[in-house]
Structures are given as C-alpha cells and as structure tokens.
Amino acid sequence: MGALSPAEVREWGPELVGMGVTALAGAPNVLAHFADEVRQVRLRLPVRAALWSGEPMTQARQDAIRAAFPDVGLWGNYGSIETFVIATNGPACRLGALHLLPGQSLEPDDDGALLTRYGDGWPTPARRLRLGDRIAATGCPCGEPDTFEVLGRADDCFKLSGGMVRVSIVLGNAASLHGVDDVQLVLYRDPVVPAAVVGLRIHYTGPNADAARVREQIVLGYEDLQVVDRHSPQSIVVEHVTELARHPNTDKVLPVIWESAEDLAGMAS
Ligand SMILES: [Zn+2]
Secondary structure: OOOOOHHHHHHHHHHHHHHOOOEEEEOHHHHHHHHHHHHHOOOOOOOOEEEEOOOOOOHHHHHHHHHHOOOOEEEEEEEEOOOEEEEEEOOOOOOOOEEEOOOEEEEOOOOOOEEEEOOOOOOOOOOOEEOOEEEEEOOOOOOOOOEEEEEEEOOOEEEEOOEEEEHHHHHHHHHOOOOOOOEEEEEEEOOOOOOEEEEEEEEEOOOOOOHHHHHHHHHHOOHHHHHHHHHOHHHEEEEEOOOOOEOOOOOOEOOEEEEEHHHHOOOOO
C-alpha cells in the first residue's frame, strides 16, 4: 500500500473490512500512519501479517502497528532494487536483526558490505557486489543463523565546522531518546567544500516536544557534535515537528534532506 490520507482511511474503511483484509504490505512509516488512523476511526481489521521493506522498522513504528493490530506478525525484507531480497526479519526476531537468506555470503566493509551469491538460478547473480550499507554480525533470540544488522550507509559522513559527523549515529542517538519517534536530518550543503555542510537541522516527531532538552541530549551523546557545539552552536538546530518530509513517489521518510546554503537564512536561532 501507498500512503492513505485520514479521509481515505475513513472512506475505504468499510470496504477494507468487507474485503476481509488480513495482510498489509508497505513501507514501515506508511503502515504506522495507517495503523494510527485505523485506531482513530475504530476500524476492526483482523490483520495477521504486515510485510515491510524500503526503510528501517523503528520501535515507534512497530508500536503503532501493534497497537492497531495486536495479532500481527511483522515480516521484514532487506535488499535493494539491484539485488532484490537478501535477508529477512520475522515475527520472532529482535528489531533490527536480519537473517541472510541461504546461498549467499556477506563481507563487512567500511565502504559497504560485499555480497556474493553461490550456485545458479539467481535473478541477480553477485560476486563481491558492494552494497551501500555497513553491516555487523549480531544475534537474534529467534535462533535463526547468519544474523546481521545494518549500521548505516557507507557514505553517511559529513563535515561540520571541521569535524566529521555520521548521519546514522545522529539518527540512532536521537531516535533512542524518550518520547522521540522518528527523526530526519536536514543538511545545508557547503557551497565550496564537497561533503561539508554549514548547518545541521534535526527534525523529530513524538510526544516529547521539549526540543531544547532533546538537542542537549543529542549533543551530549555524540562527542563529535560536542566539538561542533563548542565552536558554532548556531549550526545545530533541533525542532519538534508533526510530520517528517516523505519522498513524493515512494512515501518513504527520507533520513536526510540536502538543502543549499541559501536556504539556511532564518535558521540561526
Ligand atoms: Zn531472528
């Protein structure tokens, strides 16, 4: 499913019930928004399975889906357009754990993990194909083997006030704070230095509306941001918002939005 507006959920609700819908598939933020709306309009939809892909399943999104559909099993697919599905996350899995599908190997690498597929019959064969993500081995209580987690994109570093900052660390730290659901970074591109930014704006949703306190915690939790904060505190802004920007075609919440330095006007506050 793509994103439905609240009005559409109300309008199509009886139709969905009448069709006997028991399974959903979509991006996690789309499923979570739909679940919120289903609860709002008190729709009784006996959903047993939700298939997700395309962006991370966060704790907040998972909580929203489970609140509306208590019997739901969550089934996650990890992969890309080039490789199709590489690994999965099942109902008994820890959030973030992924199990490599058989016949493949993954080599962790700071420039992006390398995927190799053995045998014939793959829609996309792969020999040390570089994925854009950094991964690490981990465990999962479900007991399935070949478990890893995605640490972030390989190219997710940016320069801010001379220091290197990693997008995945800022996103992860912010999302782990109490009352913070989803997080999005807006980076203002330095017109002169490639991969450098002149300002970082952190947007977040969730019940915790104390943006000043959230900013303090984000900075405290990441040494490189502390350095930036000492030299140019105005270059880090944290804002509580009701909605994060989504990709107009895929409805995914973009982890990072790049803006030009001119858009920075009015940010210093
Ligand atoms: Zn598992």
